[in-house]
Amino acid sequence: MSLSTEPYKGARDFYPEDERLQKYMFDVMRHTVESFGYEEYDAPILEPLELFLAKTSDEVVNEQTYAFEDRGGRKVVIRPEMTPTVSRMVAAKRQELAYPLRWYSIPNLWRYERPQRGRLREHWQLNVDLFGIDNIAAETEIIQVAGAIMHNFGATHEMYTIKLNSRKLLDQLLSDYLKLGDVQQQTLRRLIDRRNKMEESEFLAEADSVLNPSQHEANLSEKLLDLLNIKSIDNLPAEFKDHASVHELNILMTDLQKLLITNIEFDISLVRGFDYYNDIVFEVNDNHPDNNRSMFGGGRYDGLVGLFGVEPLPSVGFGMGDITMKNFLELHNLLPNIRPETDVYAVLIGDVASKAHTVIADLREMGLNVAVDFSGRKTDKQIQSAVKKGIHYVLFIGEKELDSEQYTIKNLITGVEEQHSIQRIVSIVKDYRQQ
């Protein structure tokens, strides 16, 4: 029996063409967040189990992590998300860091779960976090960063929608307006989160079963439904018009509009799963009919840093996964053709390997990336290798060229072939690379 060539369940191999794509996506992310002044950090892939017990949801920690005991009996977890880790790092240097703190990372994360569309066991996730700002300007910037990344990927506003909500507002509506107890609120939040996946009648039935035990007013589930159907902040119940969260949402939406981020939408049913979000949350949805789903999101999680025994720190951030983004880019035809790093494939004609070393070394010295075919095969086979690798230029080196020091360079895309000196070839290829 032979070994399997399959990668581990739910994980991916990145062949060079896949890796090029991944690199492109990370480059766009990096350039964008760095333009806002975010600095990159990283951390170990293993963390102590306790780190995730406090605020990540129970099911995630207990059933969807890779957790084990190390040889010294310590309980460890392969990180399923980055937010607890970055909070830990910030807490460790709480007093000495310069605020506001803008940090980002692109860690690989693992979850033990059944793979499905857009969700595998291993993925990479851009994490962008802003610490130390307790006002709505932080949310404005974080959402602006998310929008800028989308823009730099070539996405237009019609392709996606940014949904906004305030957990504080939702909590108040559930407790003060609908007068629900804590347990009911929690159950209902989960239900609201799943609402768009179910039929309205089904939702109503489940809502009834949560609400009816309460001895409050009748038709509560209809009242709830009316509430959830509110599409604009202006239509909220009158007594909430002056609520602090409504003011914040208004400022946030106005400021985003000023920044020309107009594809935003108030969505009172937006919850998000993590317990640590405590105020504004947002989510970016793909508008494509074949992929109408939430792609990524984030929000404010002010309480997390304080768990490490230091003074709490206002925190806003989001995470953007590579798989969902790749699906989005593919579906909207936004993935560019990415050239390999190799500029030139040197084709050796005849037994010239020894004599060709110097000229090839010179090319590299002058800044070109050059791969050489030492196989001794016929010219057409060597060219075919270059074509298959996606390399755009072939450089022919034979006795003729070595004697005259005029080398034949051929662009495989245009088919144009010319003879030039090494210096001239370098400048031609470099010019081409800039295009």
Place this chain on the structure above:
RNA sequence: GCGAGGAUAGCUCAGUUGGUUAGAGCGCCUGUCUGUGGCACAGGAGGUCGAGGGUUCGAGCCCCUUUUCUCGCCCCA
């Protein structure tokens, strides 16, 4: 953890009520063509039909188990 549907050549897939030696297209290799890719022509290699067991005179096809992939659910990035 639960449900549904797949797995046949490197890839995409045919394969009749169970019946000779399992096919196609593309790709790959060789040659026409030892200094030029994509085209053309000619030839060739490549399959224990995902794995294991069972039924049968006979299994790619039927049954059981298992692995894995896809799509959902739960949950959620």
